[in-house]
Amino acid sequence: MGHEYNGLEVAVIGLAGRFPGAGTIAAYWENLKNGVHSIQTFSEAELIEAGVDPQAVKSAEYVKAKGYLESGSRFDARFFDYTPLEAELMDPQMKVFHECIWEALEDAGYAAQVEQKLIGLFAGASPNHMWEALTGLSGKSEAIGHWAATQLVDKDYLSLRIAHKLNLKGPALTIYTACSTSLVAVHMAAQSLLNGECDLALAGGVTVTLPGKSGYVYQEGMILSPDGKCKAFDANGQGIVGGDGAGVVVLKRLQDAIDDRDQIYAVIKGSAVNNDGMQKSGFTAPSTLGQAEVIRTALKVAEVAPESVAYIECHGTGTPLGDPIELEALELAYQPAQKHACALGSVKTNIGHLDSAAGIASFIKAVLAIQHRQLPPSLHFQSPNPHLDVIGKGFYINDKLTDWEKTRGPLRAGISAFGIGGTNAHVIIEEAPAAREASAGREWQLIVLSAKTEQALERYKQNVEEYWHAHPDARLEDVAYSLQVGRKPFAYRAIALCNRTLAQPLRFSDAVLAEEKPSVAFVFPDFAEQSWEEGELAEIAKLCREEPSVQQVMAQALRLLNAQTAEQAAVSIAEQLCQPKHGLALRFALYYAIANRFREWGVKPQSL
Template sequence: MSYGDDARERVSQLSPKRLALLALELQDRLNTIELAAHEPIAIVGMACRLPGGLDRPEAFWRLLRDGGDAITEVPKERWDVDAYYDPDLTSPLTMNTRWGSFIHGVDGFDPEFFGISYREACAMDPQQRLLLEVSWEALERAGMSTAQIAGTDAGVFIGCASVDYYSLMRNPPTRGGSGVAMSIMANRLSYFFDLRGPSMTIDTACSSSLVAANLACQALRNGTIRMALVGGVNLILSPVTTISASQAGMMAPDGRCKTFDERANGYVRSEGCGVVVLKRLSDAVADRDHILAVIRGLAVNQDGRTGVITAPNGLAQQAVVRKALKDAGLDPAALTYIEAHGTGTALGDSIEVEALGKVFAARPGGPACALGSVKTNLGHTEAAAGVTGLIKLVLALQHREIPPVVHLQKQNPHIRLDDTPFYIPTSVSPWPSGAVPRAAGLSSFGVGGTNAHVIIEEAPPQPDVPREDRDGKRECLLPLSATNESSLRALARSYADHLVERPETSIADLCQVAGGGRAHFQHRLVLPVATVDDAIVPLCQFSEGGEAQGIKRGTVSAGRRPKMAFLFTGQGSQYAGMGRAFYEQQPVFREAIERCAEALRPHLPVPLSSIMFPAPGESPPIDETACTQPALFALGYALAELWKSWGVVPDVVMGHSVGEYTAACVAGVFSLEEGLSLIATRGRLMQELTRPGAMALVAADVERVERAIGDRKERVGIAAINGPNSVVVSGLPDDVGLVLRDLEDDYVFTTPLKVSQAFHSPLMSPVLEPFRQAAMRVQFEAPRIPMLSNLSGQAFGPGVIPDAAYWVEHIRAPVRFSEQVNTLASQGCDVFVELGPHDTLVKMARRCLSEAAGRGILPLTSLAPDGDVDRRFLEAIGELYVRGAQIDWRGMDPEQRCRRIPLPTYPFSRRRCWLEDHEMRPFPREELET
């Protein structure tokens, strides 16, 4: 029996009810597949480099809105136009135009930024270099750092059709050729950004970048990738193509694309580079991306066999537009603007408008539809034409305005707009009224017959948190970084200028994007800011080389980051209300405390919140040992979770007495629930002790204190060694008093401590056995993070487990804090972070070290009884950042209230990277003739 027969046999045995359910399930799956196949694609970032100094979309929009153009004579650095120009086309091997649209400074590049040697950069096609820069800017404008996308399945789809730089080489590479190979245009981006999805360069001539967008959207819709970089690039470095096009009668002698005009007589060549960042709309919404516009539908087709391979085919153009509309699920009446291919040839323009008229004729009484072409502003950017038009459409939708068609004096008589919804705008105008959301079409036709059309729609309404809810009255931390000092100053200046231009900017949005949406380099600064004015003056001062109030700076060695130790404070540091501000403002901290409270519910006489955060007028039992120890554990654990949510992860952990329990939990020695149960049992047993105890701090070395204790070792012990001359004694009150009297007689400074029990002393003996029984029920593990022992002052060895016996001995033995600190220093720890109510441990730690060693330590605290906790944490994060720590800035916005707003992009430090004269192939006429 065949597989098919077997399947039919099994289906025939199903009940009618089961068959009906199966049919519904299959239909649901088919519907899901169909929806995914047509899911809208969100444009979440875009950047461009266009002629006329248009190095960002905002500048491009100003040119479009003002009806300007960027056409100039061919620059001397491209070629000597006089050597090739001849208005008489009967003259062979000449061009009939002196004009073009050129990007200034394409020889400049920042090779060090991209990890490329100067020699390799000179051998690279500058189109690759341009794509690297513009892609970086597109990702920054999307609020995505390279760390977020590295190693992902993101795809790269690039349109490119020219290899002029290769043709300039006197000695082209005979092996490899990664600097000039067409395929490397896309691969270079995947390599640099470490992207693992499909990576391809597409050459369909003028439609290349729009075909690239089509392929990217297909990959997104079928789930192959989750994000895509799509773009196109075109540089005109050699006169050869212009000569060829001139000889074919394709170039406009006056260097203007006169689209739709009766004077249309050819196009003008233009340079350009544009890149957009794409995601599925559902993913973009889930990721809270700033959605610029939406691609609703796409289509690509081919002319097939026409009279001449380069001749346009009106029927194919109609078909591709209809197919794109069908993919979008839209009627022609939904579109109120068409960005035409519109090269400015009399025949091509009329064929295109006629084809559009056939598609849009079936909307009688519908809204008007504008026709435009960006080629009237820039000329024809060839392989980058599609993405250039796409960026123009996104900008027009965002501003809800239609920019004018330039150089239109009298309409081409072969273009008939009667009985069509079309009109040609000659001045800037509001977007035509009609269907909402606003939608537009974009055409791009390749000279070989590959046609593409895309339907673009304005971004859907996006939920927004009111600015006052995002900013509140809290300060935020603005981090900036660059690969060198001059770029950092330039970046500071661009941020200051940006804020001057946009004083309405939300500080929370600003700091969140600058931190979480940017890569971070060796030269760094941070600035606490609460208002826009707080940022402008210091940034300006810094950019000009002066002293800047509030700015903290640092330079990090490559690959270097601080080695951090978490120090958990012990008993005696507690106070009512400790951590209240974090509990009210930080969800991560609050969730950790609530988890601890739930685990402690069976072990405490009152809820944990009543102990830690009493209401006004209440007298909480915070100083009762049975409550103190669990409360300190919970506080330390919640602070650790908060620090970790910001990317501050310990390399080593240690604690002082009770604090070692929290350190052990963070290191993975036991679970949170088991640790809380153990510490609650410990605190309860100690509080139940009936013998009173006393403790005191002694400013003497261990040997001197031991001599003073003498034969009282059964009643007095050393509880802690906190420094070379800082020892804590603990025991019966009368005996402790006698020890202190002996020491004071020798002029030793002593200070009694306010305690109810004699911790870490012989008086703890009655609790050891019941505590042992409780500890035996806990599952202990070896620390997963290096952990220092109170008992030895050293780290636990590999595989060594602090078991029940260890924690029993821990109750009675002294805390060797001084030795722990010296161990940290010997291991290269240069940041000590105290996780507790005070700055007790970091102060003691500095005193344990030599003056030289102490100067190299950065002490950071989490809380203080009367301190500004927000400012304290900002200062700590800032200190860590400028020392090279990898901060998770997204953790600063745990409730995702901030928006991904566009901010200034990185100021590359460009220098000339170009072939030397002796490496370049000359183009005299006699060589062209051969």
């Protein structure tokens, strides 16, 4: 069975993220597939230096572990045109999320087209009461006024502030549904696209808590783990460990993405959101019926059979109450049988529970698993929780890296996120359709880079060179196109002329500070020489093959000069150039054709 589409599919065309132990999406995947436990354990000295109460640190119940975000305190304020004081006051979550949004747009290839596209933003952050308290006590907010400071400190301005700074003109909604926030954001972004409210939609979430290096007090019977490990679905699972992180995805209607030849990581087939209401023991408790119903609805919207879903990225908190309820809900919704081998996993075993960013961390993991056709291991699983009697009856815990083999139909996965308070979300994704074969591009390509500062440009050069060496199979044409069209131009610029077939290293030019409105002149060479060198003819023939518009101009010139048909003129341009009859005119035609091609590329001359 192949792909079957109903017109309601949404493509995932861009990814960005910062997670414990991983500052990039590539690093995140490497950690996931290699089973890296990214929870960091701190010394007493580190915690006290970070501002944790020394008495709490020395307590026997204090667990010195957290999913630490290395880049959580850094921010390129100048890039986003914030003053140093504004950056100092801004919630760290907003800082991280600004950068993730920009990186996601660049990954999708649309950072240069925010003016032309209607882009929506759906995102949420975690409550950050300590930051609000610190900022309020600092007195620095008085320098810009309480109202202006509030807009930098309050997490509920997250989407609005970023939409303003990046000129995003689609819907901008800040969402909060506790642990399910960012997966709910994915659902709402997809709905906005399908409703025609935007051309592109950004969705995700962020959590950065203070102090960055910290732990927590373990209390028996509560949701926090006694040993700093989340052991989802294991008999020894006793809770979660907190963590910081951020993730963003760029979404687009599938047919639009196919038509525009966008990169497609995966396809959202369907999604659903609901709330438990009162059908549970208390406000913070999970509900089997609520979770089962949201999963059933997502499957119905996706129009896929439950048995076609081979992997489920679970909420997977590792709590004695949450795990049995989640597995019971999955059994009710998916009704697995022995013949339906559905793998289960939880990214919380790797990076901890990221609160508002938990759902997007799970979503990106599942997208990467489909893209790479591998199921990463869910960690710390030795024997199933005795209350999980569905394990072995159609479901199994994927505790080692496994190649994801296609059995029937496209690879499909489900992702769950359940929030305190009862807002549940489930999303069904599947592998991307096969990309159309690209035509051969030019042998030589121009790699163009730009940045706001010379230092940033040097870092950019290093990043591109590292990518170049790490991806020897990358199409040079695609790399050049993305850097030319998908990146916003800035003042400091550098170029490299590249030919992959010559296996040459990238050699970038020195940085040049571009003028705001550079003056361009087209200068034709001397036409005194009427004869053509053999090498020139070969290059002209090649140029006509690679640039149809150049060939069209030359063919038109030959028709005018020789009164030939279009077919006759186009067949042997190089051969006819050897004839001295119209040498000067044809030389002029050639350079006219080249100048015309530059105009098509947007180079407008002020003089000729």
